Amino acid sequence: MNTPTNIHNEKIILGMDPGTSVMGYGVLLVKGNKLNIIQYGVIHLSRYTTHELKLKKIFERVIGIIEDFSPDEVALEAPFYGKNVQSMLKLGRAQGVAMAAALSKEIPITEYAPKKVKQSVTGNGNASKEQVASMLKSILKFDEDPKLFDATDALAVALCHHYNANSKSIKNKSWKSFVRDNPGRLK
Numbered sequence: 001m002n003t004p005t006n007i008h009n010e011k012i013i014l015g016m017d018p019g020t021s022v023m024g025y026g027v028l029l030v031k032g033n034k035l036n037i038i039q040y041g042v043i044h045l046s047r048y049t050t051h052e053l054k055l056k057k058i059f060e061r062v063i064g065i066i067e068d069f070s071p072d073e074v075a076l077e078a079p080f081y082g083k084n085v086q087s088m089l090k091l092g093r094a095q096g097v098a099m100a101a102a103l104s105k106e107i108p109i110t111e112y113a114p115k116k117v118k119q120s121v122t123g124n125g126n127a128s129k130e131q132v133a134s135m136l137k138s139i140l141k142f143d144e145d146p147k148l149f150d151a152t153d154a155l156a157v158a159l160c161h162h163y164n165a166n167s168k169s170i171k172n173k174s175w176k177s178f179v180r181d182n183p184g185r186l187k
Contacts, residue, residue: 015158024150062101075161
């Protein structure tokens with residue numbers, strides 16, 4: 001079983017942007033305050049003829065990514081609400097299968113709304129995919145232009161998770177420090 005953080009203050013975050021035609025993934029290594037991309041890419045699903053085959057491929061590829069990189073945590077972009085109920089249902093199934101793959105390996109999962117991801121990375125919850133990719137290139141220091149924005153969206157989900165987990169640990173650390181340093185003030 002993976003642990004959320006190891007003794008070297010290092011963790012690997014797998015970010016995923018579930019989809020039924022293309023699914024993005026991004027793997028980030030966090031060492032202290034340093035962020036490094038391990039890998040990012042897409043899983044092409046459009047060549048599979050049935051939704052069931054697409055779900056099977058998602059499960060198999062996510063398991064493969066987990067086995068290759070041993071992430072400590074998984075972050076997923078939650079489906080946004082659309083007008084097409086059938087599309088939403090299929091997208092929800094894709095997300096559920098990706099979650100099941102991570103859960104089968106006992107990896108903790110966190111979901112983030114698309115606006116939250118964009119806000120965390122660009123400061124604007126309504127940013128375009130191009131703006132998100134551009135900001136990621138600046139933050140994570142990579143030069144190549146993404147071939148598909150699904151991959152950079154997945155990296156953005158991983159980065160959003162890092163930012164959110166880091167702010168929570170700072171808050172928790174501060175409270176723990178306060179309690180430790182001020183035992184007489186608590187009654």
